[in-house]
Amino acid sequence: MPYAQQLADKQRAAEQTLAAHPGLTWLDPVASPESGYRNKAKMVVGGTSARPTLGILDAAQRGVDLRGCGIHDPRLTEVMPALADFVGTAGLAPYDVPTRRGELKLLLVTVSPDGELLLRFVLRSQESLARIRKHLPTLRAELPQLRVVSANLLPEHRAAIEGETEILLGDEQILPMRLGALELHLRPQGFFQTNSHVAERLYAHAGEWIADLDPASVWDLYCGVGGFALSAALAGRDAVSADAAGSSRDVVGIEVSAEAIAAARSAATASGIDGVRFEAADATTWAPGSADADTGAPADTGALAETAPGAPASTSLEPSLTPPETVIVNPPRRGIGPLADWLERTPEVRSVVYSSCNVDSLARDLAAMPSFTAREGRVLDMFPQTPHSEVLVRLER
Numbered sequence: 453m454p455y456a457q458q459l460a461d462k463q464r465a466a467e468q469t470l471a472a473h474p475g476l477t478w479l480d481p482v483a484s485p486e487s488g489y490r491n492k493a494k495m496v497v498g499g500t501s502a503r504p505t506l507g508i509l510d511a512a513q514r515g516v517d518l519r520g521c522g523i524h525d526p527r528l529t530e531v532m533p534a535l536a537d538f539v540g541t542a543g544l545a546p547y548d549v550p551t552r553r554g555e556l557k558l559l560l561v562t563v564s565p566d567g568e569l570l571l572r573f574v575l576r577s578q579e580s581l582a583r584i585r586k587h588l589p590t591l592r593a594e595l596p597q598l599r600v601v602s603a604n605l606l607p608e609h610r611a612a613i614e615g616e617t618e619i620l621l622g623d624e625q626i627l628p629m630r631l632g633a634l635e636l637h638l639r640p641q642g643f644f645q646t647n648s649h650v651a652e653r654l655y656a657h658a659g660e661w662i663a664d665l666d667p668a669s670v671w672d673l674y675c676g677v678g679g680f681a682l683s684a685a686l687a688g689r690d691a692v693s694a695d696a697a698g699s700s701r702d703v704v705g706i707e708v709s710a711e712a713i714a715a716a717r718s719a720a721t722a723s724g725i726d727g728v729r730f731e732a733a734d735a736t737t738w739a740p741g742s743a744d745a746d747t748g749a750p751a752d753t754g755a756l757a758e759t760a761p762g763a764p765a766s767t768s769l770e771p772s773l774t775p776p777e778t779v780i781v782n783p784p785r786r787g788i789g790p791l792a793d794w795l796e797r798t799p800e801v802r803s804v805v806y807s808s809c810n811v812d813s814l815a816r817d818l819a820a821m822p823s824f825t826a827r828e829g830r831v832l833d834m835f836p837q838t839p840h841s842e843v844l845v846r847l848e849r
């Protein structure tokens with residue numbers, strides 16, 4: 453399908469799905485490079501050690517090679533031969549799903565906008581770790597852009613991309629992801645938007661809305677490695693003052709993945725952005741718990757569980773335990789669930805910036821927040837050649 457038609461279809465789909473919001477002004481959609489846009493390759497390894505396939509499994513669970521996939525950044529495609537050779541050199545047996553034998557399940561590779569790589573071996577066990585370590589210097593010599601390398605353990609026989617245990621294979625654990633004025637940090641297990649070009653536009657646009665709203669306080673819920681929170685902290689600062697530490701805006705980022713929070717904190721420190729704090733918590737209980745704490749009702753959240761009885765509830769996160777003026781949400785496809793109801797009944801929150809990768813759950817969540825008016829919306833084509841897109845909406849109470 454011609455790219456212009458893809459974009460027009462996505463725009464129409466978003467407008468139709470959100471047709472219940474007549475006050476919504478749609479801005480021009482943000483286009484992406486139509487190929488080579490994906491910064492991460494998730495390659496299931498099949499075949500044999502000598503002749504591995506890197507790609508997907510077919511219906512019979514046999515490997516299908518997709519190393520030339522056109523949506524991958526070309527800098528990922530060009531390293532695939534070296535990675536396939538490494539499978540043979542290190543004697544890594546691809547995991548065979550039908551017989552449940554073998555060790556190497558996936559290769560996960562991310563490329564930064566600067567061309568550096570994060571490489572992860574998803575393994576059934578530690579059996580092949582010594583051989584990976586032994587041959588890694590040769591791979592690093594061949595691919596000097598390899599910055600972070602790790603092994604992830606997925607011992608169970610299940611259709612998952614990765615397991616919980618991560619073993620670093622080298623000193624570096626951070627891949628810097630430079631997106632315009634923002635430098636984000638990616639660690640092996642954190643989520644990152646898959647299209648760096650469009651992610652840069654997404655954070656910049658959200659930052660423009662925050663600069664325009666100019667709230668004293670912002671919560672970024674589902675903050676991942678902190679793209680929206682850091683953009684919100686910098687929003688409205690000019691280039692000169694952005695160099696100086698300190699922001700008058702109080703920003704809190706909440707995310708369930710501790711790895712992502714560690715990356716967000718490290719990016720804030722590296723860029724000298726203070727006034728922004730990141731905490732690992734479940735946003736759906738953390739936000740209502742914090743707000744309840746402010747009104748004196750008992751708080752029932754992990755984030756507040758360490759607060760001594762009778763002690764001020766703000767000890768863990770001073771002074772942001774009162775609801776903020778603006779909330780940014782960027783949830784997984786299922787949407788924000790109970791947070792829609794919390795936003796609806798929390799009058800301190802005057803505006804919401806909602807970034808959604810699923811316009812159906814976005815429409816459902818907005819229907820649960822009738823006190824807010826959707827003012828502006830924008831389709832950002834994060835996923836060309838697929839029916840998916842990112843939709844950014846600005847809501848005001």
Ligand SMILES: C[S@@+](CC[C@H](N)C(=O)[O-])C[C@H]1O[C@@H](n2cnc3c(N)ncnc32)[C@H](O)[C@@H]1O
Nearest residue numbers: 643645674675676679707708734735782783784
């Ligand atoms: C679509 S990603 C967005 C991440 C981030 N805003 C960004 O731009 O990279 C959704 C994030 O929500 C996190 N998440 C999922 N459920 C959560 C919850 N209940 N509370 C907090 N974070 C959650 C995931 O770990 C993931 O990082």
